[in-house]
Amino acid sequence: MTKRIFTCALLILAMSSCAFGAPFKLGGTAPLTGGAAIYGTAARNGAAIAVEEINAKGGDIQFELRYEDDTHDAEKAVNAYNALKDWGMQLSLGSVTSKPCEATAAENFSDRIFALTPSASSAAVTEGKDNVFQMCFVDPNQGTASAQYIGEKGFAKKVAVIWKNDDVYSKGVYDTFIEAAPKYGLNIVSDTTFADGNDTDFSVQLTDAKDKGAELVFLPMYYQPASLILAQAQAMGYAPKWFGIDGMDGILTMEGFDKSLAEGVMLLTPFNADAKDELTVKFVAKYKEKHGEIPNQFAADGYDCVYAYYQALTQAKANADMSAEELCTKMIEQFTTMTFNGVTGENVKWSANGEVTKDPKGMVIKNGAYVGLD
Template sequence: MKKLRILSLAMAAALSVSLLAGCSDGTATTPDTDTSAAPNDTTSTATGAAFKIGGTGPLTGAASIYGLAAQRGAQIAVDEINALGGDIQFELKYEDDVHDPEKAVNAYNALKEWGMQISLGSVTSKPGEATSVYNFEDRIFALTPSASSTAVVEGKDNVFQMCFTDPNQGLASAEYIYNQGLAEKVFIIWKNDDVYSTGIKDTFMAEAETLGLEVVGDATFADGNDQDFSVQLGQAKDAGADLLFLPMYYQPASLILAQADAMGYTPKFFGVDGMDGILTMEGFDASLAEGVMLLTPFNADATDEATVNFVTKYKELYGETPNQFAADAYDCVYAYKLALETAGCTPDMSASEICDKLIEVFPTITLNGLTGDGSGITWESNGQVSKAPKGMVIQDGAYVGMD
């Protein structure tokens, strides 16, 4: 817990990477991004023997923005690494799970039949909880970019996360709001059928009580009841809340912002990493997000060379700004490159042999990637990532670091 407190205070630092290729001493940074080569959106081509890396995510359906972002971010990294022509080459394949646990298991089985040796797990938490069970049983190492539920890694020595866990986000958000003096009275709107939202909310409330941050109420919603938030907003307004904490993805958050504006209710809004993407949401008036605050591991508006190159390439290929799901998946592939080099793995090894090596190596490496604050990304032996989130505020249609 003490470590999480320290991490949560390291906000808004500039991401600083020395643009070097990966090395085998347990430390690596992401390289310059060559914007001349367009990645393939399906299965990549390697110049030699390649490790087969697979993942599942919502490539279609309501949550497809997350799955497509992760797939595309991973693909850019794979193509960069393959273009280097070194010993580490990848063949990447994503299967569509439509953000459904049962379909995710079917997608996982298809990847296993394809010959997957290492895994990017699943993009969203419920599918991630389902597929991680099979990663553990089959001894196929997994590093998920964004399935943040603690249940994804609990009891599984070969499943790791690139994203913050839900409890970490809840704790860090409560501490940030309290330490920055952002609110006197907080109201929480959360999704009660979503482990992501529930996990963040629970830890936020516990930490708020510890700190003496006043939570004046909370209200829930669920699938099928996620279009009209007038009741929840009315409760928050009646309670005198001057800040709404929204532990959710940006689709329902966009409706909350619009409906609060329509009723003339103007509290501060504070979100989490699932809010990333709201500025590019089709049909949403981005001006309604002005002043919204959130914690995120990635800032697409950062000016360091690695981020600028990644964002430039992503925009050229896909016509939109990458979100943190894309950046986390990109970092996953580079983490695999570093770990495989450090462990001395080769593509002719079995998945279980590679798994044993990566379990040993991952807690020893440090990656300087696109996400975090530039102080390096490391992992605990329980699979949880250690990196500092950034406090951001939306100003003039862009994410700006908060002091």
């Protein structure tokens, strides 16, 4: 018995001697319940995997991750942010969705807590804030990139757009898509909208696109309405090419969705779960093992955020005893100068206003899985 206690004590001693200093407190808000929960949980799971991997390495830099639910609402997001602040958050992962992140980014700015958001893509998130950075494309870039991709690959000339006119994300992409379309030889033949509350019947929009002979329908929206659009188009015998953006990611893991409907849908997203590079293969395998599904772009963004922090903290020789404000200055220095390689892109760089530069990847859904287009 005494021997056992002795070994126990030794073990504890050994563990504490190789304990790696206090962990950095990393906090983020995300919709973990409600309609946008699929994004929040994915980003959180992705970040959690990265934290686990980094902590297992046992280096000087250790993380403690905490996510709070914001139900995709700006008011709740600020509450969640304050709860994290009470917990002692040193580095922030912002919020997962755009509007909540605009609200928390303003808090980040006034509290001088550095933020790197995985997926809040509206331009207002980083505007005028020197310490808020994005891992994902900013919305306007997605619209331009989509128009360019469709035009240059020659997918279609006559294009229809269906967008959600009460949604920041959809509107942001739509505006720049429409602006860029003529430049790449695209002719917008049908331009129809929907809003919260009338997002279940798309017959009017689809009939309009069909009658005007659109060969491709651009869907700048989240996957839920998109899934209904695909189902209703099939029911009316309309089979154009479909093109979505990163919000479409997640459609395959949606409960009760018939995957065959999404066959051939193209989308532009920075992350390709099918890629063969070592980083992606490792991440996808681990995510599948833990959560039983293929990670979407949000998970990949969350994963990359933590690794980007890891790289920046290592380079800045930061330690967890530093205050949030000290870390903030160091992180601004690092993020504006460093180049990061992650699962959502190589040679990722940030501009001083917090926007990211990386190449989008075209993807197509084949046999119920995402496959790279190129």
